Amino acid sequence: xxxxxxxxxxxxxxxxxxxxxxxxxxxxxxLDLVGTKFGCGVASCGACTVHVEGVAMRSCSLTVxxxxxxxxxxxxxxxxxxxxxVQKAWLEHDVxxxxxxxxxxxxxxxxxxxxxxxxxxxxxxxxxxGNICRCGTYTRIKAAIQTAAKNL
Amino acid sequence: xxxxHNPSRRFFIKSTAIAGGGxxxxxxxxxxxAPSTSGSDDLPKEWFxxxxxxxxxxxxxxxxxxxxxxxxxxxxxxxxxxxxxxxxVDWQQVLVEQAPLNTSVFTRxxxxxxxxIRQGWVSLRTAGxxxxxxxxxxxxxxxxxxxxxxTTENGIVSHEASGRKIGYGELASKAATLPVPEDVPxxxxxxxxxxxxxxxxxxxxxxxxxxxxxxxDYKAEGMKIAMIAHPPAFGMRLKSAxxxxxxxxxxxxxxxxxxxxEDGYERQWSDxxxxxxxxxxxGNSTWEVMKAKKSLDLAWxxxxxxxxxxxxxxTPKNGVIPSGLESSxxxxxAMELASKTIATVVRKDGDPEAVFKKxxxxxxxxxxxxxxxxxxxxxxxxxxxxxxxxxxxxxxIQTPEFMExxxxxxxxxxxxxIDIQMTRMGGGFGRRLYGHFLVEAGVISQKVGAPVKLVYSxxxxxxxxxYRPAYHATYRAAIGSNNELLAFHVNAGGIPETPLMAxxxxxxxxxxxxxxxxxxxxxxxxxxxxxxxSNFIAGAEQAFLDELAExxxxxxIEFRLSLLQRAKDKPVGKNNDYDPExxxxxxxxxxxxxxWANSAAGxxxxxxxxxCHNSYVAxxxxxxxxxxxxxxxxxxxxxxxxxxxxxxxxxxxxxxxIVDGIGHALYSExxxxxxxxxxxxxxxxxxxxxxxxxKKIEVHFVESEIDPxxxxxxxxxPIFGAVANxxxxxxxxxxxxxxxxxxxxxxx
Numbered sequence: 001x002x003x004x005x006x007x008x009x010x011x012x013x014x015x016x017x018x019x020x021x022x023x024x025x026x027x028x029x030x031l032d033l034v035g036t037k038f039g040c041g042v043a044s045c046g047a048c049t050v051h052v053e054g055v056a057m058r059s060c061s062l063t064v065x066x067x068x069x070x071x072x073x074x075x076x077x078x079x080x081x082x083x084x085x086v087q088k089a090w091l092e093h094d095v096x097x098x099x100x101x102x103x104x105x106x107x108x109x110x111x112x113x114x115x116x117x118x119x120x121x122x123x124x125x126x127x128x129x130g131n132i133c134r135c136g137t138y139t140r141i142k143a144a145i146q147t148a149a150k151n152l
Numbered sequence: 153x154x155x156x157h158n159p160s161r162r163f164f165i166k167s168t169a170i171a172g173g174g175x176x177x178x179x180x181x182x183x184x185x186a187p188s189t190s191g192s193d194d195l196p197k198e199w200f201x202x203x204x205x206x207x208x209x210x211x212x213x214x215x216x217x218x219x220x221x222x223x224x225x226x227x228x229x230x231x232x233x234x235x236x237x238x239x240x241v242d243w244q245q246v247l248v249e250q251a252p253l254n255t256s257v258f259t260r261x262x263x264x265x266x267x268x269i270r271q272g273w274v275s276l277r278t279a280g281x282x283x284x285x286x287x288x289x290x291x292x293x294x295x296x297x298x299x300x301x302x303t304t305e306n307g308i309v310s311h312e313a314s315g316r317k318i319g320y321g322e323l324a325s326k327a328a329t330l331p332v333p334e335d336v337p338x339x340x341x342x343x344x345x346x347x348x349x350x351x352x353x354x355x356x357x358x359x360x361x362x363x364x365x366x367x368x369d370y371k372a373e374g375m376k377i378a379m380i381a382h383p384p385a386f387g388m389r390l391k392s393a394x395x396x397x398x399x400x401x402x403x404x405x406x407x408x409x410x411x412x413x414e415d416g417y418e419r420q421w422s423d424x425x426x427x428x429x430x431x432x433x434x435g436n437s438t439w440e441v442m443k444a445k446k447s448l449d450l451a452w453x454x455x456x457x458x459x460x461x462x463x464x465x466x467t468p469k470n471g472v473i474p475s476g477l478e479s480s481x482x483x484x485x486a487m488e489l490a491s492k493t494i495a496t497v498v499r500k501d502g503d504p505e506a507v508f509k510k511x512x513x514x515x516x517x518x519x520x521x522x523x524x525x526x527x528x529x530x531x532x533x534x535x536x537x538x539x540x541x542x543x544x545x546x547x548x549i550q551t552p553e554f555m556e557x558x559x560x561x562x563x564x565x566x567x568x569x570i571d572i573q574m575t576r577m578g579g580g581f582g583r584r585l586y587g588h589f590l591v592e593a594g595v596i597s598q599k600v601g602a603p604v605k606l607v608y609s610x611x612x613x614x615x616x617x618x619y620r621p622a623y624h625a626t627y628r629a630a631i632g633s634n635n636e637l638l639a640f641h642v643n644a645g646g647i648p649e650t651p652l653m654a655x656x657x658x659x660x661x662x663x664x665x666x667x668x669x670x671x672x673x674x675x676x677x678x679x680x681x682x683x684x685x686s687n688f689i690a691g692a693e694q695a696f697l698d699e700l701a702e703x704x705x706x707x708x709i710e711f712r713l714s715l716l717q718r719a720k721d722k723p724v725g726k727n728n729d730y731d732p733e734x735x736x737x738x739x740x741x742x743x744x745x746x747x748w749a750n751s752a753a754g755x756x757x758x759x760x761x762x763x764c765h766n767s768y769v770a771x772x773x774x775x776x777x778x779x780x781x782x783x784x785x786x787x788x789x790x791x792x793x794x795x796x797x798x799x800x801x802x803x804x805x806x807x808x809x810i811v812d813g814i815g816h817a818l819y820s821e822x823x824x825x826x827x828x829x830x831x832x833x834x835x836x837x838x839x840x841x842x843x844x845x846x847k848k849i850e851v852h853f854v855e856s857e858i859d860p861x862x863x864x865x866x867x868x869x870p871i872f873g874a875v876a877n878x879x880x881x882x883x884x885x886x887x888x889x890x891x892x893x894x895x896x897x898x899x900x
Contacts, residue, residue: 001402018402018439025439029377034369035362037578038438039529040610044834047529075362082361090360094352094800097808098224099359100366100529100578121847128842132834134529134579135224136811138845140804 004064008033009077019065024048026064027074035075035103039132046131049104049111050074056111058130075103078110086110089148097135105131109145117152119145188228188248188354195247200324202286203332204257205235205279212307212321214241217251220272221263221550222355223580225805225864229354230269230798231276237346238280238338240304241320248354253552253572263550263577264585264680266765266862269797273859274338281336283327290326291318341795341857350800355576367547367575368533368607375535375603376405377438378596379445381431382616383452385827386675387477390429391453398433398448403440406600407433407448412588417561422554425588426617426677432596438607455675473675477827480522480622483647486672487520487624495643495668499654501725502664504630507639511630515703519627519692521890522821523647524620525829526681527839530578531613536593537603542569543594544603548577548584555587563594582680586618611832619822620681621646623688627696630664635704637715639664644689648674651685656763657735658697660728661715676824682812683865686764687872691817691890694760694873699886708759708877709743712736730763734792737854738770741790745852746772755785758877762870766861767793768854771810773846773874777882784814784846787874789867791851794858803851806867810849813871815840818893838891 002019005012008031015030022041027033027050036059039047043058050059051073078084086109096102105128112119112127119127124145133141196209206216216232232248253261260271284304291309292299295316303310307320320327358365383389395407411429413419431450435441457475508514534547543563549555552572560567577584593606608616623646630639640662644652654667681687701711713736718724720732739761742748751757754776761770774786787810796802819838823830831837876887889895 018443021439025437025442028369029437029439032371033362034364034371037366037529038368038531038607040834041442042610042833042835045529045610075360079361082357087360091352091356094350094356094804096224096353096356096359097226097804098529098577098579099353099355102359103362106360125843130841132529132839132841134527134581134812134839136808136815136840136845137804138811138840138842139807139847139849142842 004068006064006067006072007070008072009074015064017064020063023050023059023062023064023067023072027059033074033076037100037103039101039104045101046108047101047104049107049131051107051111054111054114056108075107078106084110085148085151086113086144089144089151092147093140093144095137095140095144097137101131101133105133105141109141109148113145113149113152118149188358196321200328202283202324202328203279204254205276206239206283208320208324208327210321210324212319213245213247214239214307214320215247215249218248219251219258219261220268221261221552221574221577221580222250223263223550223577223584225263225268226353226798226801227263227268229351229801231272232354233346233351233797234272234276235280237344238277239284240306242306243346243351245307250574250576252574253556255553261553263580264582266767266864266866268862269860270766270862277338278336281338282332285333285336286327286330287320287323289330290323294318294323294326347797348795348799351798353801365576366530366578367535368530368578370535370546370575370605372535372537372603375605376434376436376600377441378432378434378593378604378606379441379609380592380606380612381433381445381448381450382427382612385477386426386617386677386824387455387475387827388452389427389455390431391451393431393451394449395431398444401440401444401447403436404444405434405436407431408599410595410599412592412595413562420554420558422551422586423558423588424586424618424677424679430592432599434596434600434604442609472673474673475675478674478676479825480823483622483672483674483824484520487622487645487647490645490670490672491624491626491643495645495670497666497668498652499659499665499667499725501659501662502639504639504641504664504666507664508628508630508641511638512633513631514628515631515700516626516628517696517699517888519625519695519888521623521688522823523622523676524681524816524820525614525822525837526581526583526618526620527614527834527837528577528579528581528583531610532583532589532608532616533606534590534593535603535605536590536597538563538594538598539601542571544571544573545590545594546573546575547590547593548575549587549590550577550580550582550584551587555590558587558591559594562591563598581682582684583618586679610834614837615829615832617677618679619676620687621649621651621678623651625651625689625692627692629696629700629703631703637662637700637704639666641666642693643668644692645670645672646688647672647676648678651689653685653689653729655727655729657719657730658715660723660725660730660732661719663724665724683764683868686762686865686869690762690764690869691760691872691876694762694870695876695886695888698758698873698877698880709739709748712739712761734768734854735761735763738768738790738792741852741854742770742772742788745790745850746788748772756878756881758874758879758881760870760873760877762866764869765865767791767863767866769867769870771867771870771874773871773878775878775882782818782879782882784844786848786850787846787871789849789851790854791863791867792854792856793861793863793866794856795860796853797860802853802863805863806851807849809865809867810871811840811845813868814846814875815844817872817875817890818844819891821891821894
């Protein structure tokens, strides 16, 4: 166990924690931020996607030690009132079915649009390929990203 | 949970001790969180419960309880829509809460079989209609006018003659005291204002902002985390466990061996489980438990055959389970042998054997599909807080009523001391029908004397069995010298059960028809997987009909329509399990909407149609090949599910089924080697991803006033056939063995 400080959604958080703990579990178990989901633990499904310095990363495969001095944003911190253009577009297109993958999808999508505000269809597919939706809402996700791009 | 509670809101679920599913707690985690809302968030100071389905606040807000488990099929929106319709309330005023298990007021609180809307169609509407009647009666008494002179609209009762209006909010406290009327009339379809429109998912805002919703998100005071370890292979069991070392690891509280079900307990169907005995490890946090689990010192052994018989640990009522470490190649050989030697006739019309003997030519084709893991995105998990007085069980479960009985038996508590609360589920697909994880959580909590959340890793989940069975079907058609179809034969079986649906199309359309089935016993456990049996047999049948149509020189749609015409005009045999006119209806609609008559250059198309779980679906799939990989350009779907309750949600469900089916037809499989699932995580188990999804999906509904039927499953089976048929057009080769991407190394 060690004392580690991480910066999540604009707040510094002190953790008494094994430094090898994946960021995912620090968020879910220690900080009560359960919006970031566990799907596979091997960076293959995207459910655990967060922003680290604005870049989409899989929190299941990053340790708290690795992100101790980095700015972390989770789904809870993406916007004040759930009104990020990506979140609004998701509601406009009524994207979710079960909803479990969607926080990860939204984090990947918002990171994409930060970097590339007007992505082509292929660029969207490439950027989102790491996020599985078992319910199959891919066509709506793509449409929502295209809508969000127009409303950035 | 960590969100703040507004103390002025009293969301109490009444504590009632009722035999068979009583509510023992006064506070409900879900009620303490903000309810799911479609409109403004102005919450009332006080709620008045009109009936078990709805309560009305003094400011006119209405909370509707959604009775059924939510797996993503969006009954949490559509079931309340039925109540709201008959209540005559403005949907913007509606808040929705998930109802707990309560067998005294709700029926069939189950997610499975695409039956929620169909079976709730009358009861949910009646709940709204009776409440509306009570509100009118309250208004009648307050106004001193006859009830018959009152009308309702958008949450307001009006007396046209005098111009007086009273809102439901003002009437609720009085209405709540009135007797519940018998026999209230329900609206006719033409008067629907909510049903048939598109309403947004009531949990949408919560989902996109990462609010705690799922079982795996659940937290309680003093809660510990548990995980299990199970044998590495089917056909194996625990030989020995050295658990002292792991108990010394940081954050670890306990580790022990336990049985999910006790010896001698007669399991229900929903008690399907793969391994009799598990190792539990309990600790303070998920990572500490995951880490400690890696260092568990466990030894496993093969389950021996017993008394000269092959027999594994659990003998279900209906047969023995073989011992041994099984492999997929042996499975395939066993299926081929079984199909030729042990098939039994389920249906015979006419004299098919004689006709086949004299046929000018015979078309024979064999189709197979592998075991599949459900792979819900949210792994199995459940929360339990068990003591001598009561068991509080919270989590993702498709069968709370069935599992309540299992928990009662296993924990030694009567039903009325068991409280099951359903969280939202990160996918079901049938996996969460089998609630062994609920029982496991209960046993662990009971043993350690603390609230426990049991969490499965993806590896635990994917290797825990309860798979979609492996299947094998051989179709034969006898063809006459004038290119006419004379006889039809289907021989279908699987491991460990057959997918045969003997009374489905084209039974009834062919004079000479034979349907046979067989099965091969296995210790690989299986369970219902989205549209059980149909999810294989539809694709096999529809691919065969396509090849048969080509053999007969007919257009695939016209060929099917001619058979359906025959089934309508002069049906063969009895109990034909489809309505030929409605079946033809979806084929005609998809033919029309896909512009079937005019194919675009470079686009290969396949058609398929199926009837299952009470609804009819036809699909045309269009693809082209790029670098030996299929790119799905478009799917056009025609659906007949009767009245469509929530239009856009129904489109979403159809889209999802289509994507799901394409993915499994092309990519997914779970081979077994020496009893071990070959894939243990999503890095090697292939699921369809963004790039492989169709670029465009169009969904068209048959206009209908028939009572609604389901949509969770019906659009799934036919897409497998459409994929196979389109691939043929694109590559010149037919595809028989899923996953197709492997069949002729499509990917190169």
